[in-house]
Amino acid sequence: xxxxxxxxxxxxxxxxxxxxxxxxxxxxxxxxxxxxxxxxxxxxxxxxxxxxxxxxxxxxxxxxxxxxxxxxxxxxxxxxxxxxxxxxxxxxxxxxxxxxxxxxxxxxxxxxxxxxxxxxxxxxxxxxxxxxxxxxxxxxxxxxxxxxxxxxxxxxxxxxxxxxxxxxxxxxxxxxxxxxxxxxxxxxxxxxxxxxxxxxxxxxxxxxxxxxxxxxxxxxxxxxxxxxxxxxxxxxxxxxxxx
Amino acid sequence: xxxxxxxxxxxxxxxxxxxxxxxxxxxxxxxxxxxxxxxxxxxxxxxxxxxxxxxxxxxxxxxxxxxxxxxxxxxxxxxxxxxxxxxxxxxxxxxxxxxxxxxxxxxxxxxxxxxxxxxxxxxxxxxxxxxxxxxxxxxxxxx
Numbered sequence: 001x002x003x004x005x006x007x008x009x010x011x012x013x014x015x016x017x018x019x020x021x022x023x024x025x026x027x028x029x030x031x032x033x034x035x036x037x038x039x040x041x042x043x044x045x046x047x048x049x050x051x052x053x054x055x056x057x058x059x060x061x062x063x064x065x066x067x068x069x070x071x072x073x074x075x076x077x078x079x080x081x082x083x084x085x086x087x088x089x090x091x092x093x094x095x096x097x098x099x100x101x102x103x104x105x106x107x108x109x110x111x112x113x114x115x116x117x118x119x120x121x122x123x124x125x126x127x128x129x130x131x132x133x134x135x136x137x138x139x140x141x142x143x144x145x146x147x148x149x150x151x152x153x154x155x156x157x158x159x160x161x162x163x164x165x166x167x168x169x170x171x172x173x174x175x176x177x178x179x180x181x182x183x184x185x186x187x188x189x190x191x192x193x194x195x196x197x198x199x200x201x202x203x204x205x206x207x208x209x210x211x212x213x214x215x216x217x218x219x220x221x222x223x224x225x226x227x228x229x230x231x232x233x234x235x236x237x238x239x240x241x242x243x
Numbered sequence: 244x245x246x247x248x249x250x251x252x253x254x255x256x257x258x259x260x261x262x263x264x265x266x267x268x269x270x271x272x273x274x275x276x277x278x279x280x281x282x283x284x285x286x287x288x289x290x291x292x293x294x295x296x297x298x299x300x301x302x303x304x305x306x307x308x309x310x311x312x313x314x315x316x317x318x319x320x321x322x323x324x325x326x327x328x329x330x331x332x333x334x335x336x337x338x339x340x341x342x343x344x345x346x347x348x349x350x351x352x353x354x355x356x357x358x359x360x361x362x363x364x365x366x367x368x369x370x371x372x373x374x375x376x377x378x379x380x381x382x383x384x385x386x
Contacts, residue, residue, distance in 0.1 A: 018287055019260030026259060029324050037315045040272040042253050042265070070276070076347075078276040080265050091263040091279060094338055096348045110349050151352055153279060153336055162261075163281050164295050167336055167352045229351065 018161040044070050047139070048085065050189065051126040052181045053150055053170040057228035059178040059220065063157045064189050067095060075099035077146075083156050085129065093167070095150035103147040103214060111216040113227075114147040115172035118210050124200030125173050125181060129193050133203055145210045147217050148172065166229045171220060178220065252280060260284040268341045270314070277348075278337035278355070288332040298354050299332045
């Protein structure tokens, strides 16, 4: 799982890495800048969460995600999402997380782009690696009532060596149908962090179910189809196609 | 419609030929994460499919015109790094239109194009772009 410093030709999660290893000269430049510059927004990232997401245009394509989260205020979080927790992890997208109070203020067309988090948290799919459950429990109780909007910009799961194509809208794991995460994906993650999703589920029984999950979120559950973001070849514009 | 966005990039090297950046609207602890950018050398850019290339932009103009700079870094050091950046291509995606007053990240992502010539856009790319936002990039380098 950990990254290596091999020259070009190295693989990561089975995908060949493009580009030469970072040169000493560049590393010196970077270290110099690091000493002189200020990184306040980055330093404000306070949580690492690991969970799973599904491509809305094809929910059989499922990925393990690593969220580096900043809590902006009581109702809003923003996360940079990576495909692993190594220093060589690829930045694959951004997720925004809002409280149910904020979610209810969004127009329905906007709500369609968001997904609920209750199942993902209660089932033990969403974890904070290396953090004791007791410490994260207050945060989990808060997150269980939130909704997320996650755009994926680099489809490393299909072997893309560079970020190609329009962004993909991602959906969250759910308990039935196409929302169920493949057991082998979960096992691989659980083995890596030496934990068990089922054990976590038991310890999270005390997390209250939201009284109501807005059905306008998790679009595919009501409509049995979902979104694909497309780019037209003649003009540069993005629009959604309802599949 | 031309809106101007000041964008603060926090970048890391994936390897010698590629950087990935988080873009914030201010350099403050409570800044909003508004987008991201991938930056590759020309060598990697040329490996992209032709349908993909229009979503990328060259950095040559931004660097040479001085709108792109490294805050706090001494001139000679800055120059060395910017020499490399001038020859790169970027794919910038914004998720949050803060400049139009959006308090939340609404709607679809936007692919951002950069300034390429004084007062001009690539004509073929400008046609039909839903929202064109010339970006003034404030470039910050890390690890």
